[in-house]
Each structure stands twice: as C-alpha cells, then as structure tokens.
Amino acid sequence: MNSTHYRACNLCEAICGLSIEVKEGRIRSIRGDKDDPFSRGHVCAKAVALKDLYDDPDRLRSPLVRTESGFEAVSWTEALDVAAAGLRAIRERHGTRALAIYAGNPNVHNWGAMLFNPLLYRALGARNRYSATSVDQLPHHLAAWAMFGHQLLLPIPDIDRTDYFLVLGSNPVVSNGSLMTAPDVTRRLRAIRERGGRVVVVDPRRTETAAVADQHVAIRPGTDALLLAAIVHTILADGRDDPDRLADMTDGLGAPRKLLADYTPEAVAPVTGIDAAVIRALAQDFAAADRAVAHGRMGLSVQAFGGLCQWLVNVLNIITGNLDRPGGAMFTTPVVDIVENTGPGGYARFASRVRELPEFGGELPVASMADDMLDEGDGQLRGLLTIAGNPVLSTPNGQRLDRALDGLDFMVSVDFYVNETTRHADVILPPTTSLEHDHYDLVFNALAIRNTARYSPPLFSPPAGALHDWQIALALAERLHDGSATERAKAWITRWWMKRKGPVGLLATQLRKGPQAGRLTIEQLTAASHGVDLGPLLPRLPARLKTANGRIQLAPPVIVADLSRLRAFLDGADDAMPADGALLIGRRTPRTNNSWMHNARRLVKGKPQCTLLVHPDDAARLGVSDGGQAAVSSRVGEVVVPVSLDPAMMPGVVSLPHGWGHDRAGLRLAVAAGHAGASVNDLTDHQRIDSLSGNAALNGVPVRIRPALDPV
Numbered sequence: 219m220n221s222t223h224y225r226a227c228n229l230c231e232a233i234c235g236l237s238i239e240v241k242e243g244r245i246r247s248i249r250g251d252k253d254d255p256f257s258r259g260h261v262c263a264k265a266v267a268l269k270d271l272y273d274d275p276d277r278l279r280s281p282l283v284r285t286e287s288g289f290e291a292v293s294w295t296e297a298l299d300v301a302a303a304g305l306r307a308i309r310e311r312h313g314t315r316a317l318a319i320y321a322g323n324p325n326v327h328n329w330g331a332m333l334f335n336p337l338l339y340r341a342l343g344a345r346n347r348y349s350a351t352s353v354d355q356l357p358h359h360l361a362a363w364a365m366f367g368h369q370l371l372l373p374i375p376d377i378d379r380t381d382y383f384l385v386l387g388s389n390p391v392v393s394n395g396s397l398m399t400a401p402d403v404t405r406r407l408r409a410i411r412e413r414g415g416r417v418v419v420v421d422p423r424r425t426e427t428a429a430v431a432d433q434h435v436a437i438r439p440g441t442d443a444l445l446l447a448a449i450v451h452t453i454l455a456d457g458r459d460d461p462d463r464l465a466d467m468t469d470g471l472g473a474p475r476k477l478l479a480d481y482t483p484e485a486v487a488p489v490t491g492i493d494a495a496v497i498r499a500l501a502q503d504f505a506a507a508d509r510a511v512a513h514g515r516m517g518l519s520v521q522a523f524g525g526l527c528q529w530l531v532n533v534l535n536i537i538t539g540n541l542d543r544p545g546g547a548m549f550t551t552p553v554v555d556i557v558e559n560t561g562p563g564g565y566a567r568f569a570s571r572v573r574e575l576p577e578f579g580g581e582l583p584v585a586s587m588a589d590d591m592l593d594e595g596d597g598q599l600r601g602l603l604t605i606a607g608n609p610v611l612s613t614p615n616g617q618r619l620d621r622a623l624d625g626l627d628f629m630v631s632v633d634f635y636v637n638e639t640t641r642h643a644d645v646i647l648p649p650t651t652s653l654e655h656d657h658y659d660l661v662f663n664a665l666a667i668r669n670t671a672r673y674s675p676p677l678f679s680p681p682a683g684a685l686h687d688w689q690i691a692l693a694l695a696e697r698l699h700d701g702s703a704t705e706r707a708k709a710w711i712t713r714w715w716m717k718r719k720g721p722v723g724l725l726a727t728q729l730r731k732g733p734q735a736g737r738l739t740i741e742q743l744t745a746a747s748h749g750v751d752l753g754p755l756l757p758r759l760p761a762r763l764k765t766a767n768g769r770i771q772l773a774p775p776v777i778v779a780d781l782s783r784l785r786a787f788l789d790g791a792d793d794a795m796p797a798d799g800a801l802l803i804g805r806r807t808p809r810t811n812n813s814w815m816h817n818a819r820r821l822v823k824g825k826p827q828c829t830l831l832v833h834p835d836d837a838a839r840l841g842v843s844d845g846g847q848a849a850v851s852s853r854v855g856e857v858v859v860p861v862s863l864d865p866a867m868m869p870g871v872v873s874l875p876h877g878w879g880h881d882r883a884g885l886r887l888a889v890a891a892g893h894a895g896a897s898v899n900d901l902t903d904h905q906r907i908d909s910l911s912g913n914a915a916l917n918g919v920p921v922r923i924r925p926a927l928d929p930v
C-alpha cells in the first residue's frame with residue numbers, strides 16, 4: 219500500500235511543506251510539497267534526514283539511568299522516578315537556587331514542548347534558567363522589548379515586496395533564513411533583483427547569499443554597530459529621513475541625531491574596514507529606495523555590540539519610514555497570537571550569581587552557566603535539567619562547561635541522543651521524533667514573511683509506551699510539584715485539563731477563543747493538508763504596540779546608555795587587523811543543523827565540512843596551506859582543523875562552523891564520531907559577551923594560527 223503524507227518540516231525556521239511517500243510502513247521518499255502555498259515545493263538536503271533520524275539505531279528508544287557500569291536501559295516509570303528523586307533531593311538540601319534548566323533550540327520547533335515545558339519549569343522551580351537564546355537572538359528580544367514593549371514584537375523583513383534588502387550578518391541562502399521565515403529564500407532574493415530592486419550583503423565573508431546579491435560589503439567582525447550608526451547619521455545629516463510617517467506614534471524621534479552626531483562615515487571607516495564613500499552610498503541608496511528594509515541576524519547578535527546592532531537596525535527602518543509598511547519591516551498577524559499569549563519580557567530584574575549578568579525574560583545568559591556551577595559557595599548550581607540542548611558544543615568555552623557538568627550532583631536530560639552534553643546526565647529521557655507526533659508551528663508561523671498556518675498530523679504511531687516531549691514534561695511535573703495543598707491542587711487541575719486536551723486540543727481552543735478567534739477553525743486548518751495562506755503581512759501599528767504609553771520608544775534609556783561603550787571602543791580601536799593572528803567567525807553549511815544531525819550519513823559524507831576558511835594572503839602569512847592542518851588557539855583553548863583556502867574571506871578573518879567536535883568520550887553517535895570535526899566553541903570565550911544583553915559574543919574571537927602536523 220502506497221500513501222502520501224503531507225507535513226511541515228520542523229528542522230529549521232523555513233517550515234517547508236513536505237510530501238512523504240510511504241510504502242508498507244517505510245518511507246520511500248521525502249520531497250517538497252508543491253501544493254504548499256508558502257514553500258511551493260522547496261526543500262533542502264536536510265528534509266530527507268527526518269527519515270534517518272527516525273531510523274537511526276543510535277537514537278534512544280528507552281530511558282537510560284547511570285549505574286556504576288555506565289548507562290542502563292530502564293522502564294519509563296523507573297527513569298522518571300529516579301529523575302524526580304534526584305532533582306528533589308537537591309531542592310530539599312540546597313533550595314531552588316541550586317537548580318538550573320537549559321532549554322535548547324529544538325524546543326521552539328516542537329509545539330508540545332512549547333506548550334507543556336512551562337508546567338515543568340513551574341513544578342521544578344529552578345531559579346536559574348538558561349537557553350540557546352543567549353547564544354543566538356537575545357539582542358533582538360531586548361530591542362523589541364525596549365522599543366515596542368514586547369520581546370516577541372520582532373519586525374519581519376517583507377522581502378516579497380521590498381525594493382532594497384540590506385542583509386547584515388546573515389546567510390539565508392545556506393541557513394534558509396532566520397527571524398524571517400521564508401521558504402525558498404534564494405528565489406525570493408532573486409525576485410527582488412528581477413523586479414529592479416537591490417540586495418546588499420554586509421558580511422566579513424563573501425557568502426553564498428552575497429553571491430546572489432547586487433553588492434557585498436566586507437566588514438571587520440564586531441563593528442556593525444559603527445557602520446549602522448554611520449548610516450543613520452548620514453541619512454539624518456542629509457535630511458533624507460522620513461520623520462513624519464511614524465511621528466504620531468514615536469517618542470524620541472529627535473534623539474538619534476544627537477546621539478549619533480559623532481559617528482560620521484569618516485570616523486568609522488578605518489575601524490569597520492569600509493570606505494567612507496561606500497558607507498555614504500549605502501545610506502543614500504537605502505533612503506532613496508521606495509521600500510527598503512534592513513535585517514541583521516546571527517552575525518550581528520552574537521557579537522560584543524549585539525544589543526546596539528539590533529536597536530540600530532530598528533532605528534534605520536523607523537527613521538526612513540519603513541517600519542510597518544509593505545516592503546519594509548512588518549509585524550505578523552498569526553492565528554495563534556504569541557504576542558498576546560506570552561509575557562512581554564523584562565530586563566535586569568535579577569542577575570547571575572557569579573558575574574552578575576542581567577536576566578532577560580526570566581533567563582540568565584548561558585555564557586555564565588559554567589561559572590555558576592564551578593564557583594563554590596552559597597547558591598552554587600548542583601543540579602541541571604537539559605531539554606533538547608547540547609550546550610557543550612553550542613555555548614562558549616565548551617571544555618570548561620564539560621568540567622562543570624562533570625562536577626554536578628545530578629543531571630537529567632530530555633533528549634534522544636547520548637551526545638557531548640547528555641553523556642554527563644544521570645538520567646536521559648528520550649522523546650519521540652517529529653514524525654511520530656503532530657505539529658503546529660507556534661513560533662515560525664508567527665515570524666513568517668506571510669501570514670500562514672499549517673497543521674501536520676503524525677506520520678507514524680509511536681511504539682507502545684513511548685512518550686512525546688509534552689508527555690515527559692507532564693510526567694516530570696507531576697513528580698516534582700511542591701507547595702501548599704491548595705497550590706498542588708491547582709497545579710493538578712491545570713495538568714489534568716492540559717493533558718486531556720493535548721497540544722491539538724489547546725490549539726483548537728486558541729482558534730475558537732484566543733485573541734485571533736474566528737479567523738480559522740480547527741476543522742479548516744486540519745482539512746488543509748497543504749497549509750493555509752492568510753495573505754501578506756498587514757500594517758499593525760500603533761494598535762500592536764505594548765509599551766506603557768502605546769508609542770514606539772526610539773531611544774530607550776537602557777539601550778542608549780550602552781553607546782558610551784561603543785564610543786570607547788571606537789576611540790580605542792586599532793585600525794589594523796591583528797598582525798600575528800586573525801579574528802575568528804562562524805558559519806553554517808547546508809547539510810547541518812547546529813550540532814545534532816551529524817549521525818545521518820547522507821549529511822556528513824563527502825568532503826569534511828568542519829574546515830577553517832583562510833584567505834590565501836593570510837595562509838601565506840601564517841604558513842598554513844590548503845588541505846593542511848592548522849592549530850588554532852584562543853585565550854581559552856586550542857583545536858586542530860583542516861584548512862581550506864578561500865578568497866571569499868576578508869583578509870585577517872577566518873571562519874569555522876559550529877556544532878562539530880564529536881570526538882569526546884562516551885558518545886553513542888557512531889556515524890558522527892567518524893566525522894568528528896572540532897568544536898569552535900572550544901575556542902570561543904565565555905568572558906566575551908555583549909554586556910548590554912548578556913548574549914555571548916561568539917564572533918570576532920582573536921585567535922592565533924600555526925601549521926600543525928597531519929593527524930596520524
């Protein structure tokens with residue numbers, strides 16, 4: 219019996235529609251769903267790996283508990299009991315301050331986890347929460363919170379209607395886009411040019427995206443805030459801004475002129491490495507375009523001025539009148555309204571114990587997690603729950619975190635692999651894979667360049683007894699809830715109600731009674747097996763704003779205060795690149811998904827992907843050669859990696875992708891271990907952060923490079 223199953227891919231933010239041929243319970247093929255109105259048949263190489271993940275013999279099917287002789291498979295009841303008892307013991311002995319949670323990236327791609335993990339967080343009561351947010355998009359949330367009043371009011375570049383797309387620090391042709399859900403983004407970028415528009419890429423590397431753009435501007439890593447300040451400065455100085463369009467809903471419109479008075483193109487040119495004339499032309503082109511939008515992603519967030527960068531991106535869009543209008547930066551209108559359904563966020567209401575880094579939205583910067591574990595004394599972290607995360611490979615100074623995890627009293631991981639992080643756990647609780655459960659993208663339907671909705675039914679039924687992430691969260695929450703009898707009773711009722719509904723029942727309730735009630739029924743949604751197109755983004759302001767006075771805050775004091783740090787950097791910066799080393803940045807390659815899909819043979823076969831890209835001039839200077847090995851060292855560590863000469867690199871800058879380094883002991887990743895690579899986060903420094911947001915500064919790491927012997 220052949221059948222075709224339609225679903226959305228949940229691996230990355232592009233949420234492509236898939237068409238999966240199944241014969242006798244086995245997947246025959248996975249292709250793009252041509253009838254998906256949004257992705258129109260687009261997929262990348264990773265979609266097929268959903269099958270590999272489902273079939274992977276290394277994927278855990280039953281829970282593991284650590285014993286004297288290593289991990290042992292046990293029943294779910296036993297594993298959940300051991301997990302809860304271990305976490306409870308720490309809570310009883312040392313209080314909730316000694317407990318931490320790290321939530322990884324796949325949680326935001328998993329609606330069961332999104333909906334039910336909060337119950338688990340409440341039941342555990344851990345005071346220290348960390349997530350992949352602070353090695354990723356935290357500066358976006360900070361800027362959105364301070365300027366628009368809600369951490370999730372993220373302006374999305376309306377690339378299907380723009381005439382000028384300024385992309386900074388993002389490589390959507392490879393990453394498939396981020397904070398801009400746009401399946402088949404390459405075609406959309408080409409379409410901008412075909413209709414006479416312009417695409418400009420600012421990146422230290424002439425990327426795959428730069429290759430399809432009109433213009434590439436090479437920038438010295440970590441200096442984008444200076445470039446953006448100079449662009450805004452120039453537009454204001456030339457009187458090319460559009461102060462009227464948003465004037466009746468914006469506070470502080472006059473502020474940037476004063477605040478950025480000194481940031482002339484000439485002042486920032488030597489530090490950014492970009493000619494003043496080029497900066498002026500960028501400003502003129504942006505201001506002259508009918509509809510223009512700036513979008514800054516990873517390369518701008520994970521640097522020492524991430525918060526200022528995201529603020530300045532918004533400022534640029536606002537002063538040119540491009541916020542909240544077609545072809546500019548727009549807010550979405552999703553059927554499940556995550557802005558109305560979640561808290562606005564908050565900043566610096568408490569701080570991390572050792573380094574006193576600011577909280578955002580209840581979470582602490584993960585760059586300080588190991589400090590809070592290693593530093594002895596009152597409030598030391600002793601217990602950790604990780605859910606869908608691999609911080610040993612994904613957060614700065616992974617070796618140090620490795621040591622910190624080793625020293626914990628107790629650790630539980632919800633994950634289906636024994637990897638670099640979960641190998642430290644006392645209990646591993648493996649959920650089902652996405653093909654075994656239904657899916658509605660709560661997050662990325664809401665961050666898309668069109669308003670869309672798509673529900674995916676499960677393809678396979680899970681084996682008897684298997685648990686989905688949401689069921690694991692519930693089962694742990696049941697075992698962990700404390701407090702007065704009334705509190706426990708209340709929590710019991712909430713759990714009972716949510717369990718009875720399950721994710722799809724909660725979705726149905728949202729569609730019927732939520733803030734966007736009536737736009738779409740659950741019947742319409744589930745019947746539309748290719749998804750529903752709800753049209754282009756619509757203007758939402760000022761009604762959508764969540765600030766106290768209902769107006770945009772163009773110059774929020776918490777962010778503006780950080781300009782003094784930028785000024786000090788500008789004044790103290792060396793104009794030249796480091797003479798004896800290089801600045802290290804990251805990159806993504808098409809067949810990766812952060813750290814966790816390297817056990818799929820088809821994604822790792824062929825030439826190694828974890829190579830150090832070096833400009834030929836630098837290679838000559840440093841004595842390394844194409845295909846040879848280089849030892850790369852930073853303040854915190856050293857790795858040895860193969861070199862690939864690449865004239866697309868800005869001289870003085872080298873690039874190494876993250877998510878590799880599967881040569882640590884005790885993993886159960888047979889394929890990945892044979893393609894181990896090295897972890898760039900053994901070089902990134904936990905002390906390098908954006909002190910405004912607390913986000914890790916993973917890019918622009920000073921490194922030294924010397925030739926190394928080929929491995930024997």
Ligand SMILES: Nc1nc2c(c(=O)[nH]1)N[C@H]1C(S)=C(S)[C@@H](COP(=O)(O)OP(=O)(O)OC[C@H]3O[C@@H](n4cnc5c(=O)[nH]c(N)nc54)[C@H](O)[C@@H]3O)O[C@H]1N2
Pocket residue numbers: 230231323354386387388389390392393394395396420421422423425437438439440441442515516517518521803804805806807808809810811812813917918
């Ligand atoms: N194939 C693949 N796709 C993915 C992922 C993956 O691992 N692999 N991960 C997914 C995830 S979780 C995310 S968040 C998104 C991220 O998606 P993107 O934001 O597109 O991230 P990257 O592809 O890393 O692109 C970042 C770019 O910033 C540049 N850069 C580095 N430092 C600087 C700097 O200081 N200034 C400027 N202007 N540029 C700089 C780098 O050269 C790089 O080209 O990708 C998602 N998609």
Ligand SMILES: Nc1nc2c(c(=O)[nH]1)N[C@H]1C(S)=C(S)[C@@H](COP(=O)(O)OP(=O)(O)OC[C@H]3O[C@@H](n4cnc5c(=O)[nH]c(N)nc54)[C@H](O)[C@@H]3O)O[C@H]1N2
Pocket residue numbers: 321322323324328350353354516605606607608609611612613632633634635637649650651652687804805811812813814876877898899902916
């Ligand atoms: N140097 C450097 N470091 C980076 C980046 C960079 O560009 N440069 N990028 C950063 C970014 S953008 C991100 S998002 C982070 C990612 O950081 P993390 O989220 O910590 O790491 P991942 O590699 O995504 O690991 C995901 C884990 O979840 C498990 N998993 C996958 N699906 C599921 C599921 O459905 N349920 C459960 N329970 N587990 C699941 C996998 O087995 C894996 O262990 O890395 C960051 N680190």
Ligand code: SF4
Pocket residue numbers: 227228229230231232233234260261262263264265394401
């Ligand atoms: S681009 Fe992203 S969503 Fe689309 S198939 Fe690839 S991994 Fe899946």
Ligand SMILES: [Mo]
Pocket residue numbers: 323354
């Ligand atoms: Mo990410």
